[in-house]
Amino acid sequence: MARSSSRIMALPRRLGDTAFERARGFVRREWFLTILLLLYLVLALLNPSMVRNTPHLVDWRSLSLITALIMTSKGLELSGIFSRLAPGIVERAGGSEKRLMLYILPIIALSSAVIMNDTAMLVFIPLVVATAEVAGINVARAVTLSAIAANVGSALTPIGNPQNVVIWRRYGVSFWAFIVHMLPFFIAWVSLLLLFAMSIKERTIKVRTIPPVAVNLRLLVTSVLLLVMNVLLAETGFHWLALPVTVLVLLTVGREALWGFDWALLLTFAFIFVDFNELALLMGHARLQFPSSGVRLMLTSAGVSQVISNVPATVLLTSNSRPDWLPLTVGVNIGGTGLIIGSIANLIAVRIARIRLRDFHRYSIPYFLAALVMSALILLLFQ
C-alpha cells in the first residue's frame, strides 16, 4: 500500500467531534472530579455567595502539604525502588500463591504508610496483576486484598494518606503520637487481612522469578531527603515551606516526579475542600450535627466515607466542629475499605487491574464489616 494512501481514511471527521470527544474523555477519566464540579454548581445555585468565597473554602495549608507529599511519593515511585522489591517477593514466595500474598500484603501496608496509599497502588497493583495473570491465580482477590492493605497500611502514619494529613495538620498531633495511637488498629487490621490471605488454598504458581527494573539513584536520594524534610517542616509548623521547597528541589534534580504528577488530582482535592466545607456550612445552618466522640463517631465517619469517600468525609466532619481525632481517624481510614467509593486508592486499583466491581466487593465488604467490629472493640477497650 502506498504510504500516502495509508494515512487517510475516506470517512470525514465532523468539526464538533474533537471538543465533544475530549470532553467525553475527560468525564470518563476524571469522573470523580466531574461529580465534584457538578456538586459545586449545585451548591453555587443554592448559595450564590459561595462563588465569591471559594478561595476561602480551600484548606490551602493542608492542600499544599498533601501536594508536596504526593510529589515526593511520585519521586520515590519513579525511582523504581519499590518495583525493585518485586523480584525478591516473587522469589521468596517460592511458587506458592498463599506465601506470595502473605509476603506482599504487609509490604504494601508498610509502603503505603510512607508513600501514600494512592501511589502504593500505582506501584504494587501492576506487579500483583502481572504475577496473578501469568500465574493463573485469582486477580480480583489479589487486587482487592492489595487495595485493602494500602488503605489500612496508610492509616499508620500522618503522611500515609490525604485524610491523615488533614487531621494531622488540623489537630496538631505529633508525628510519633499519631503512630503510637494508630498502631493497635494497624496491627489488628493487617492481622485480619492476613487471616483473609491465609484462607487462600495452597497451590503452586508458575512464576518463580521476575526481571528487575533499574533504580534511579538520583531520584531515590532526592525523594527520601524531601520526605524527611517535609515531615520535619510539618512537625515544626513550617508546612507552608514544604511545597515551594519540594517544587524547587524537584525542578532542579528530579523533574520526572513533577512532569509525572497528576495535576487533576490536585484540582480534585481543591474541590473536595470547597464542596464539603460548603456542605458542612449548610448542614450547620440546618443544625445537623455528627457525633463528636467514641464509637458513634467512628461508626459515623466510616459510614459517611462509604457514601462520599474518606477524604470528603474528613473535610465534612471537621469543617464546623472538632470531634475527637482518634475515633475520626479510625473511622475514615477503615471507611476507605468496603465500597469502592471509600477511597481513591480503590478506584486506582480497580482501574489499573480492570476487575469487575462485583468481584472487588466480594472481598472488600466482608473485610470492612469485620474490621469495623474489631475497631469498635479496640476503641471501647482504650476508652
Place this chain on the structure above:
Amino acid sequence: MLRTEDASKAVDLVRDALRFFRAGEPIVHRGPLVHADVPVLYLDFAIDRVHYDPRTGAPSPKGNPVHVRIEGDLRPDEIIESVEKALKEARVIDACEFRGPEDCWVVPVAWKSFIIMHVRVSADGSELIPDYGLTEEVRRHGV
C-alpha cells in the same frame, strides 16, 4: 568493551519479562488526523509505545504511527484488547543493538513480521530500563 554474553543476557532478560508486559490506556493524539499509541507497561513503568493502526485493528510497525481521519471515536477497550493479543503473540528477536549515549542494549520485540517495540536493558544485561518520558506521559493521563 561490549561482550556478546551481555547482549545475550539482555535478550534473555527481555524474553523473561515479555510475559509480564501489559497494554496500558491508549494515548490518542487528536486533531484533524488522529493517531493512537499504546504504552506497554512492565510493573508500574512504561517500557515503550506500540503504534496502533485503526484500519487493521492491529499494531503498526515501529516508526510508522498511523494518522487517520475517523468518524466518532476510537474505542480504548478494543485497542487494549488488540495490543494485549499482539503482546501474547510477540517474540523477542535474538539479537540487539547498543546505544552508546544511553549506555544500554536495545532489544527488538516482533509481532508477526513487524518489529513493534524496543526494550532497553542495562549494559551488563541485568536490568530493564524504563522509558521514563513515556511513564510520565502515562501518569499525566491519570494512571
